[in-house]
Amino acid sequence: MDKKKLLIYTLLILVSLVWAGSFIAVRLIHQEISPINLGFLRFFIATPIMVVILFLKKKKTRIPFKEILPLSVLGLTGVTLLYTLQFIGISYTTASTSSVLINTNVIFIVVLSSLFLKEKFTLKKTLGITISFFGAIIVLLAQISNEYITFKGTFLIGCIFVILSAICWAVYSIMGKKLLLRYDSFTITTYSFVLGTIFFLPIVFPEIINVIYSISIIGWVVTLYLSLFCSVFAYLAWYYVLAKNEAGRSAVFLNLIPLFTIILSFFIGEVPTGFFLIGAMLIIYGVYLVQKN
Numbered sequence: 001m002d003k004k005k006l007l008i009y010t011l012l013i014l015v016s017l018v019w020a021g022s023f024i025a026v027r028l029i030h031q032e033i034s035p036i037n038l039g040f041l042r043f044f045i046a047t048p049i050m051v052v053i054l055f056l057k058k059k060k061t062r063i064p065f066k067e068i069l070p071l072s073v074l075g076l077t078g079v080t081l082l083y084t085l086q087f088i089g090i091s092y093t094t095a096s097t098s099s100v101l102i103n104t105n106v107i108f109i110v111v112l113s114s115l116f117l118k119e120k121f122t123l124k125k126t127l128g129i130t131i132s133f134f135g136a137i138i139v140l141l142a143q144i145s146n147e148y149i150t151f152k153g154t155f156l157i158g159c160i161f162v163i164l165s166a167i168c169w170a171v172y173s174i175m176g177k178k179l180l181l182r183y184d185s186f187t188i189t190t191y192s193f194v195l196g197t198i199f200f201l202p203i204v205f206p207e208i209i210n211v212i213y214s215i216s217i218i219g220w221v222v223t224l225y226l227s228l229f230c231s232v233f234a235y236l237a238w239y240y241v242l243a244k245n246e247a248g249r250s251a252v253f254l255n256l257i258p259l260f261t262i263i264l265s266f267f268i269g270e271v272p273t274g275f276f277l278i279g280a281m282l283i284i285y286g287v288y289l290v291q292k293n
Helices: 003-029 035-056 065-092 095-102 105-116 123-144 152-179 185-204 208-214 217-244 247-268 274-291
Strands: none
Touching: 003 035, 003 065, 003 095, 003 217, 003 247, 035 065, 035 185, 035 208, 035 217, 065 095, 065 152, 065 185, 095 123, 095 152, 095 247, 095 274, 105 123, 105 152, 105 274, 123 274, 152 185, 185 217, 217 247, 247 274
16 A cells, blocks of 8 residues: 555544544533534634635635525534534434434435435435435434433434434535535635534524633533544545545545444443444445445
8 A cells, every 4th residue: 555545544544533533522521511502612713723724725715795695504504503403412312323323414415416416316325225224223222222321202302413413414515516516625614614603603692701711621622622623634634535535435434433433432431232233334334335326
């Protein structure tokens, strides 16, 4: 293996590991910082850094005002709603369950693509979606029966929030696909970060000032991890990889996220059952089949 491929594969594994760690991070402080405030702080810190990097990269930074509506949809679905729903879901479920269920976003992307972009719906995609669907059912049933989950109703609500966040990412991906035909992906992402952060403001203001002063050291460590590593480093590394490697080959590595999360979840006392692992593997395999098309 040459040095270029080694660097690409190393970055892909690191990105998957960093994003897997985000589920653990949110679980660690979900009782200290509300999901909405955590989502806002994550992007309040990350967005200015992304803006500076965008200008330093000397990409085409100006986008016509006529694109404000689709960009606003991207900011809402890819930042504000996505992470609010995801963080709420993680706080009500477990890190491993959330990471597995969020992986279903690929399924929703395929479905929406066939409906709105008229992309071909193949037999292999149908098989992948079906396998993932049954995997999700097994994951839910396995976790509900797990002895450390005591609030079953709340757990199910959390699962619904995670799935809704997966749908948000699918909408973001479909809406962004048309814009990516005209503008650079990093530029689009940065604009989404800016608008998504702005959309948080009416919700978090004015309590966010008191929240900032009350955050513990661990809370700040987690917040900075989500901002600097999950939002800045991971996105930069991801776009670098996409520029050097095939998108399909790169996307397959994202299936490592739930696997890494399951492993990391042992450190916070989450012990997955055998049935959960079977369901998780079915979802991952189903997603893999979909991505192979």
